[in-house]
Amino acid sequence: MLRQFKIHKQASALMWVMLAMMVPLTIYLTMLNKTILIEWTLFTISSTPMTFTLIADPTGTLFSATALLISANVLQFSTIYMKDDKFIDRFSSLSATICIINKSINFLPHLMMLLLGWDGLGLVSFILVIYYQNPKSLAAGMITALTNRIGDVMLLLSIAWTLNQGHWSITHMWHTDLYNWQVAAITLAAMTKSAQMPFSSWLPAAMAAPTPVSALVHSSTLVTAGVFLLIRFYPFLTTTTWFNKTLLLIAVLTTTMAGLSAMTECDMKKIIALSTLSQLGMMMTAMGLGMVNLAYFHMVTHALFKALLFICAGTLINSHYHSQDLRWMGNITAQMPTTTSCFILANMALCGAPFMSGFYSKDMIIESSVFYHNNYIMLLIIMFTVSLTSFYTTRFSLATIWSPSSSAPFSHLEENNSLTTPMLVLALMSVTSGAAMLWTMPTNQEPMTITLDYKTYATINNHSSHFNSMSFTTFYIKNTPLMMNNPLTHYASCLMWFLVPLSSQFTMKTPMNISHNYLKSLDQSWLETFGGQGTAKMTYTASNSVMNLSNIGPVNYLMMSATLAVIMSAIM
Structure with a gap:
């Protein structure tokens, strides 16, 4: 029974059901311009409460309904685009997962909880970008994951700098001595996720993913997360002059x-x-x-x-x-x-x-x-x-x-x-x-x-x-x-003002050369000579030399007996 269940045939229906549940709430909150805030205190760390917060407002619900509508249609489109793929069920599961994870950014106005959805988006997007399992997809997935990792680190730093406020709620931020650093960290996190300069090169590289993934990632899930984060934090971010x-x-x-x-x-x-x-x-x-x-x-x-x-x-x-x-x-x-x-x-x-x-x-x-x-x-x-x-x-x-x-010729379009x-x-x-x-x-x-x-x-x-x-x-x-x-303008345009080599090969070339020279000069040279392999080779050579000197014959036995007798007499 389980083997007959096809996830790719039901994923689109699941999105439509979630959309039907989201639309009445969206209409109610949008028409009345209301906001519902629900908060549970889980535990307390040094007078700082760890809360699970849910927010339902017109901004989050409307965009969530839009994302569900897009996801339902894209997953239906993927049943034809990926029909010859052996692992289409795995693909549909990952695509539905990234749609559901995106909802955490819409409804969780808490930095600690937001980090889980933020990091989850980066992880699932990396898996989807490398879906075809070839060198091009792996390279695109690595630059996508590493660039988004910068944003994850910035979000972690903003969590640490917000600790002195006694909470991590987005809706209750105020001025502290570190608010400039908080604003800079949140802005950098949003810039990496939304591919603003100088973090733009990962967005075209992520096109190595299947087209349904691109339709999800580039419309309503991954790249808009940075813009949505700035919209949520905007009242706090604008307190700075810069x-x-x-x-x-x-x-x-x-x-x-x-x-x-x-x-x-x-x-x-x-x-x-x-x-x-x-x-x-x-x-x-x-x-x-x-x-x-x-x-x-x-x-x-x-x-x-x-x-x-x-x-x-x-x-x-x-x-x-x-x-x-x-x-x-x-x-x-x-x-x-x-x-x-x-x-x-x-x-x-x-x-x-x-x-x-x-x-x-x-x-x-x-x-x-x-x-x-x-x-x-x-x-x-x-x-x-x-x-x-x-x-x-x-x-x-x-x-x-x-x-x-x-x-x-003879290509049939249907x-x-x-x-x-x-x-x-x-x-x-x-x-x-x-x-x-x-x-x-x-x-x-x-x-x-x-x-x-x-x-x-x-x-x-x-x-x-x-x-x-x-x-x-x-x-x-x-x-x-x-x-x-013009070759200069041509290459500058194709390489996005040289952001592609500057953000990938340029940053990796020097560490790669240093590690390569270290590998050749130490790991494959001196450490081989003075390490276990060099010691084993020296012992092997010495033992072979001794064996070559000790050929079987009466003269050798007489020499060994005389040498042993001299040693014994010296000891006595």
Whole structure:
């Protein structure tokens, strides 16, 4: 009976059941703008109570419901994408585990309990990244795990520095002598999990995982954990004078670097990963500008259309013999109409097309940044980065949908219900979620009065970038932007401003050379000579020499007898 039970067929149903239980609570707390806090004291350590705390508020429940919706659809998609895998049940169990662990970050406002979910996310994501068990996956898993380990250490240090407050609750933080160090540690932990500079290189490397894992990790589970942590801690973090300025600078650099790198990339999944990195930078930018509600708004809408984008990309990859190269694809409109439609909808939402979900969150961030007094240079860079999103998205769409097909002949592209149903559900949410949240959520942004020029600037900027990308891709060589002509800009873009070698080979080269020289000069040289192997060799050589001298013969016996007699007489 147990052998007939298939986990991969029931994992999606489990997520739907959990979503059905979460939706009524989400609607109740969101409509009434209520927060429920439950706290149990487990034991006390030196007058510091160790409590188990649960918090249910609109922020946590709404994002948890969004993550469950995405997980249910992605697990249903994985039944087709991973159908030939022998260990699909193990894969589904790990994918469901990372979805459940993510809930601890949403509902546990306690640093000690948060650390368990934080570390659990890193561990399960490492196992999923190395799922294919090849050298590339192992290297990607190692850089993912080690980078996230920095964030775990920072969270541990913040726990130690919070001990003098007599608690570890996120909701009751106050000023102490070490609050600057606490803010720095929490910010670094969030930066590593959300792949902000200089910790950005692990995010595209994690694309070595299967596509369903990428859809989960890059939309609503792993990478958004850092943004959610900063949203939870935001009232405490803003008590420092340097937090907003530092976060804004790092976020703007991250989103610009990701946008420029996506322009020259030809790997489909890496383009979407760099797009995720760019949108994470946009969320951090909104928080750096003081617009935390808009950052949360964009995080929810981005999770929906980014999961849709990954499912569409996974369908294309599955239909092209698991090739991820854009130059192998093209002309999918005739054989895959549903995938094409959903793919266009996801890209439109990503660019912030009017009345899509990304329009309500992304354009509102741009309008608010223009309305309030902010740094003019930062505003120009933000506008430039928004145009980059439209540029590489149009190039992506042209290469996969409207360009001539470059795949192998006689390749059959098909769609079935397990592929189209998750696409249509997420496409519907990508269209309606932005307006629904804007009209129903009680944490709306305050009214702004701006001129028509500023109101339409973001839309005009997007359309001009679309036109430039279409003109460039049409009149020049396919998929070869101008940045590829110069070797320096080409390598800088492909290597994410050289963050990949700087954060991996550069940091490992010197310790590797030192350990290699130690191995050759000590372990394989002097220690071999003076250690057990050298002693055994010397003893073996000496014993052989003695045996060679002591050949059997009467002269040897006479010499030994005479020597023994002399020794005995000397003793007597």
